[in-house]
Amino acid sequence: MPAITTLRDWDFLLLKRYSPQYLKKEDECSLCTYGPCHINEKKKGVCGIGLNAHLSKMSLFTAVTGAAGHASLAESITSELIEKFGSDYPLKLNDEPLQTPLIRLICGFKPKVLSEMKKVTSYINREITSLLSVLNMGQEGEWIDFESKTLHAGMLDNLALEVIDMSQIATFKFPSNSPDTPLQNSEFRIQSSEFRNPAILCIGHNSITGIEIMQYLDENNLSEKIDLYGLCCMATDMSRSPKGGVKIAGNQRDQLKFIKSGIANVIVLDSQCIRTDILHHASKMGIPVVATNPECSLGLPDRTGDKTEKIVDDLISQREAGVLIFDKKKIAQVAAETSIKRIKIPNSKFQIPNYKIRVGRGAISDIEIKNVAPPIVMGEIPGIIGFLGCPNYSHENGLLEMARALIDRDYIVTSGGCTAIDLAEVDADGKSLYEETTGKFDAGGFANLGSCVSASHLLGAAIKIASVMLHRPIDGNYKEIADYILNRVGVVIIIWGPMSQKAYATATGANRLGIPVIFGNKGERYGRMLEGNKSCGWEVTDMRNKREVFAGPTPAHLMTTADSPSEALTLAAKLCMRPNDTSKGRQTKLKNYIELDKLFSGSSLPDDIHLFVRTKYDIPPKYEDNVYDKLKKMDWKTVWIPDPTLLKSVEFGKQ
């Protein structure tokens, strides 16, 4: 399994092509007691660290924090599932072994039972400790090595995502490889009688707590009497349970709104993305809180060992604003009984949107991969787009318009995380985009993969496409597969509302795998982008004759931002181009790029169109005259279409 420098040479290739742009010109560092140090282009820290090295250290800090969030969840979920289902529980669904492309690619083996996930989490934990050690004062000193380690943190994050989702798919029988998951309707009519029902609101990321509550309600015939609501990833994962029964109340951003609506009788918290002042806001509404995770204990008394009746009594009488309980069964009992006993007063001032979401479908099946792999690699399907991540955008976010525009142009569009929930908001006619489309992973399809951890399935699909087309093994073959994806698989991730360290880590891991990421403009606050370096020449090695050939900026960036939906669409069309596109494929991609850029910039042609035309056959017939005029002005010359790689040819077969 790769240590922190094993993939350093691949990282350096990427970082020389997509050199980091640090968005700060100065910074203050207080990481040790020599500080605080004011660092700028002329002034180093007392320890000798220069501005770029310091900013790259901060980039590592963000990525490793995010990766640790998912790694810790992977560790706790696998431990809890082993306790519940046994260490030999098979990693299967419908009697078929689960595919784990990221684990195979990075760790070089295929886990068959739950306990083998522990080999992966041990590896992740070891590497994260090593990366944390790098952050000490007096360790790494060059930006390029900090950034290589940032990419390593991202890769570990991606690995943790797959561990989490495959473990819960195998044990809880969440859907996977399933394009036709049902639509789930969460209707909120504030005056309706349904809000008189007692209600439990779950917030967080660990589905086990929510599933335990669902089971308790089911076993005690309470499912019809108590409403169960979820926010954020816990909601999307609970909705994947075959029994159903949870209503998605919104995304991470909606916490305050839902608390103030007064609908919840009790709030159950797990881990991650929770408002740190949630206890304060819940207390103001008189809503008791049950915290359940050691990483989010909120100063509450640990009542795990106390009797349920006593805990419920203390919550109802408001002797305690909240309690901390670690025992899953007791959490379910306390939540259910508190919700029944507490009288609530819903507040009609707070409107909750209605959502109709297609339940997360999990991984992409081998059959679907085999069908789309050739047209994706040839460029005839213009690209795969993943709308993933957090909701750090205004309500008028343009998400639906972006998804619709890409679906209409036959991109394969996928969703996951909080963004998948926002894409489920219904229009004035009560319809959502999921209803109007199919969940297939194919041209014009709109596949909801699941919660944030389902980003692993998009990465897994890219790996499987590469493996099918390259006819090379996945196991331990990271560089070759990443090189293939970068040069041939037109997949792009859009994280329109970037907020968390976890989103940065996931995006950075995708970058190491050769997948570009477009952030909404809040992404600038991460402080570092990986944009195409004009001085790199955009050359690749043609594997047929081992010669360097100009391939154009394909893809032009690995991590960038867009200020508006129309800019993001233009960028998405551009970043889906790959050196290996056939002329027919490039025609389709260029047509999309020209038309989407026109909507964004108003120009008849993108300024850089000449960089993407390799031969006259690449030019979309509809724009032939315009493009020829531009090519003449730019002194354009034909180049041949390579069999592209960034790796030196001798590296093939080495791994």
Ligand code: SF4
């Ligand atoms: S780590 Fe270096 S730059 Fe930061 S406070 Fe210490 S001496 Fe200053």
